[in-house]
Amino acid sequence: MKKLALLATALAMFSGSASAADMAVKALKAPPAPAFDPWDIAFGAAIMNDYVFRGITQSNHKPSVAAYFEPRFNVNxxxxxxxxxxxxxxxxxxxAAAEIDIYGGVRPTFGAFAFDIGVWGYLYPGGTCYYGAAADTAGRPLSAECATNALLNGNVIKKDLSFFExxxxxxxxxxxxxxxxxxxFYTPSxxxxxxxxxxxxxxxxxTAPSTTFGSSGVGMYVSGEFGRQWLGTSDSFYGTGIASPAGGGPFPNxxxxxDYNTWNIGVGFTYKVMTLDLRYSDTNLSKANCNAFTSDYTATANGSFSPINPxxxxxxxxxxxxxxKLSFDLTAMTNLK
Structure with a gap:
């Protein structure tokens, strides 16, 4: 009987040890990989001393603020x-009260090549027409609103400047x-x-190597762009408001x-979600052609003549x-987990 009792005790001990071993193995197994979540959201904000778009200030060389919100769907x-x-x-x-951009597109990647194809709408709500005459120089009537608003330097501007590219x-x-x-980028107007x-x-x-600033977490980059903007012919709203160089009348058509070239070069510093970008921007547009294109309300008579700006x-x-420019950029999947 004693021998049977000892055998039973040994079997129980062996069985317990095996169960404990199984539990240990199960505990060491890696957790299952999280399910792929295709949805993400990018958002951010910025403050800058001058909002420049393709070499031309959009803020009259004054400070500007910006923000964006971008939902994303990753197929893979x-x-x-x-x-x-x-x-x-x-x-x-x-x-106009502000620039509101609405955009969308697709970003496919093929190895080292990354593409971005889409449509971008630029909306400028709250605008007012400035012309300063009840009719244009060709005798065509203008709205009452245009007739009661005039820019002191003689420039004209439409109420609605919204367009898409x-x-x-x-x-x-x-x-x-x-x-x-x-x-x-292309736009019909x-x-x-x-x-x-x-x-x-x-x-x-x-982009500088990650070790450039040691373990501080600060990154650095240098970037630049050279671009050319080609432009067509405006409608008669702008042409009939200007006398020709020869004094023979307006540009009815x-x-x-x-067309002009623009370029910029700058250096940026990054830290976590922050980026400080310091940039130089310029164009080869003359002051005269710049005035004809922008209808700048601050432009002054300074002897700037050209065939389209007499x-x-x-x-x-x-x-x-x-x-x-100081900006903050975050994504929900990376920064808010």
């Missing part, structure tokens, strides 16, 4: 659909430090002027805006400027 790691809304404070000749971008990542890209617009540019960016009024909105 190489294909993303997105929509977004953004806003910037501006200072336009028609006194279709665009395509491509970036090629050489390695962890170098990225190059090209962009293309730039700033609702009636003139088509086509903008193309080349871009480059060098509108103004053929001057009044001698010149604008400083297209000249060289320095831009300091």
């Amino acid at each position: 790691k190489d294909l993303q659909f997105y929509v977004g809304v953004a806003g910037e404070s501006i200072s336009f000749p028609n006194r 279709v665009y395509g971008k491509m970036n090629y990542t050489v390695n962890d430090n170098w990225t190059f890209g090209i962009t293309e 730039y700033l609702n002027s009636g003139a088509w617009g086509n903008y193309a540019s080349v871009t480059g960016k060098w 509108g103004i053929k805006y001057a 009044t001698g009024v010149g604008s400083k909105w297209c000249g060289a400027t320095g831009i300091a």
